[in-house]
Amino acid sequence: MVSLLLYMAILAPGISGNDGQSTVLKPTSPTIHNHESVFTVPPDADIGMNILPNINDPEAVDPQKVCPGYIALGVKSTTTGLTANLALAGPACNVYGNDIDYLTLVVGFQADDRINIQIQPRYLGRENETWFVLPEALVPRPDDSSRVTESSHPLEVSWSNEPSFSFTVTRKETKNVLFTTKGSVLVYEDQFIEFVSSLPDNYNLYGLGEVMHGFRLGNNLTRTLYAADVGDVIDANIYGNHPIYLDTRYFTNEKGGLVYAANATDKTAKYVSYTHGVFLRNVHAQEIILQPSSITWRTLGGSIDLYFYNGPSAEGITKSYQRSAVGLPAMQQYWTLGFHQCRWGYENWTVLNDVVDNFAKFEIPLETIWTDIDYMKGYRDFENDPERFSYEEGARFLSKIHGNNQHYVPIVDSAIYAPNPEDAADAYPSFDRGVEANAFVMNPDGSPYIGAVWPGYTVFPDWVGAVLNGSGAIDWWADEFIRWSKKIAFDGIWIDMSEVASFCVGSCGSGNLTLNPVHPPFQLPGEPGNLVLIYPENFNKTNATEAASAASALAAQTQTATTGVTSTTTAYYRTTPTPGARNINWPPYAINNYHGDLGVHALSPNATHHGGAVEYDFHNLFGHQILNATYQALLKVFSGKRPFIIGRSTFAGSGKWAGHWGGDNESLWVFMFLSIPQALSFSIFGIPMFGVDTCGFGGNSNYELCSRWMQLSAFFPFYRNHNSIGSISQEPYLWDSVITATKKAMHIRFLLLPYMYTLFALANKDGSTVMRALSWEFPNEPWLANADRQFLLGGAVMVTPCLVQGASTVDGVFPGVGNGTVWYDWYNSTAVTGVQPGQNITIDAPLGHIPVYLRGGNVIPVQEPAMTTADSRNNPWGLLVVLDKGGAAAGILYLDDGESLTPNATTWVNFSATIGSLTARPHGNYMDKNPLAYATVLGLSHAPSKILLNGEVLDASLWKYSKEKNLLSLGGLNTRFSKGAWSSSWNLSWE
Missing domain, CATH: 2.60.40.1180 (Golgi alpha-mannosidase II)
Known part of the structure; x- marks a missing residue:
């Protein structure tokens, strides 16, 4: 088997001869840490119940066939909308939860380009109100202070009770139906809501992120919205959740008939288009099913709080959506538009200094150097490794780069190490101060919820409890940043693992803290026996010997790993509704979550926030609210300056605090292509400060892919090269051809910086888009x-x-x-x-x-x-x-x-x-x-x-x-x- 270091030396750019005109430099090699003496969380700790998504389950009941829908009663028209009561039209079906017998409907014409349709339970008690009604403190409702009359609005809303309640939204000018539930039934239960709208053939829908997919979503896709630490898996639910879409429809001027892109063969015809937007203000786990002629929206809780944006241009919708609903994008500091370099595997300040010097040596602009989790002491937030990233050496390094008008951004993870109570040397003051501030999520019995992430058994800040009930997480978080900033002069912050991720199911650390620090339940990239064997396409054409050796190593590993494995009959775990109660850990409806069980690789749904709210109802907001908390913290660290934050998990409105990078992609051509639809989607979501891990995060890049990618990303707002430990280095100066390509594209980017900065100012001013x-x-x-x-x-x-x-x-x-x-x-x-x-x-x-x-x-x-x-x-x-x-x-x-x-x-x-x-x-x-x-x-x-x-x-x-x-x-x-x-x-x- 090829050893890791030999493997890296073979493939190191500039040594292997991939380019044919390489620059010979010493590749950076990650430090290999021996974890055999440390307790390892068992791999099965991150395995939950075997769940079969309902969309794939042949035994799943179709609620459209068994549920009665509702009847509208007491409908009252007002000058700015209408109200009504909705009552079940027949016996409760209770198919994926307990049916709510009585609902209220409120239609409001909130602005001259926006209407709101709210449907929620009529009788809300204190105990279950947040099951349904999303607190405005967490996600503000769009401003409705400028209500307009229905008669003057470009959209109209009609309703019918034939055969059960339905509503229809129509554009008056064209008589085109934008959204209608006619022909379907409304299903409203305590753990399941479903509503369906028909769509024209070959519709053009965009948004509904975050997803690795082409920009136009197509008509055969199930979009799951449930924040997950997944990596950039195509069509899976990954880091963020943005329940908004744009729907563009094309008309011929002469006939007024619909002509869609798939059928538009006559390129000389004259067309007009109208775009409208639909936003569902709901943070629960969701599933949106796109079929050839319909869209089905399913959510595991909350309410129906729909916003329809008239447009009729995409630009008009994005501006209105940001101004009214989610907030205008944060204005970026000018320096953030420069080039950023990072790697998981920069093992000490000396390596960072060498990287900075090499950029200068090859005259490639470098604005910011980043560090991944390598700098941390035992992977703990707010503490530097005293040997490899000491504060004293760091101060000298940062003084140097700041003197060069360069910057430094470290990563901060979303979980906090819980120290071993029997080991005085394992003390962690940040944890102690958090406990004192009541800053962490709890188990239902009030004890600390303890999962597992990089440092070992960890606790998790309670942002929901802080916002809703005044617990101390946000103030504690700010205080930790202030303390840390006095030791390390960082310029911005990178928030990771914020879905929030946990490497075990449930509070697996409860009773086990005496084992800390523990190793994650998997091998880390770069550890012995865990080779990274993902190559660029057609790598073996120029590296046949190395590829053959690597393939043999992979085969040997695979054979060892599969020895003794026997197949068994698959049994799936299904639940049924419990009268008068919710099954929040295993809801009766199983969404198509990449990890299956909702509690796998995440906090359990029954994890409890201060004040009694549960994670089931707010899971999708952890990444959103940690950005809020970090923004508040950096306002105190950098008084009067704009915070610079890049975060992984986002929700509608995160752009007013932070930017986003595209997550853990691979060094493959498909991910370079998918970065464009990703970026365009985040333009819809109001997060213009977007970029991806240029040249790829996982696997091994080569000179051709990196040349193309460095040039493409030069035209993205956030421009960063970043890759994984265990992969070969990919700094742009490692290949002559990449140096040339990078300088050429960077020259254009730097010329255009005033133009780009102006675009951000306009985005911050009125919500216009950058890409x-x-x-x-x-x-x-x-x-x-x-x-x-x-x-x-x-x-x-x-x-x-x-x-x-x-x-x-x-x-x-x-x-x-x-x-x-x-x-x-x-x-x-x-x-x-x-x-x-x-x-x-x-x-x-x-x-x-x-x-x-x-x-x-x-x-x-x-x-x-x-x-x-x-x-x-x-x-x-x-x-x-x-x-x-x-x-x-x-x-x-x-x-x-x-x-x-x-x-x-x-x-x-x-x-x-x-x-x-x-x-x-x-x-x-x-x-x-x-x-x-x-x-x-x-x-x-x-x-x-x-x-x-x-x-x-x-x-x-x-x-x-x-x-x-x-x-x-x-x-x-x-x-x-x-x-x-x-x-x-x-x-x-x-x-």
């Missing part, structure tokens, strides 16, 4: 409904990455050309010509080149790149004036100090260009003293005879015109803007 789907910007082109291999950065920059291994070209469309949109190649500044609407064009994309295009009609401010964002911000300005077919363009620039939570000074600069002039009009009091160095005008169809700045003729040596490219280039303008490019309004004109 955009082509179909959002070009809503009248049905053939874009499936487009998720290209994307837009704002409205002006289109990226068409090569996502296929071994390819040297990529196919792409150029939206809007049928209506006169002009696209310009970033690299040669020439207009794309000869393209038809919807036509796929083959574009050259040799390794190291990522096609980027600029959309006519935009003025894009740029700033000369440097090794850090701070240095770049001190460089001269430039302008890219990208004219449309009529010779016009417009743009905007936002300026502030780049870090303050509430800046003392801000400036907005508006740009407008016509056939013969460009004007800049600043508004505000932030003073940027950097001059304007150059301006480039793309698409100028004639050579100017002279150029004037504020009426003064510029010397001919300062500009030149290319007739071949229709390109006007002006340079050497620095001295003309000695007080700063935006100190006052100015006009540049040409004749």
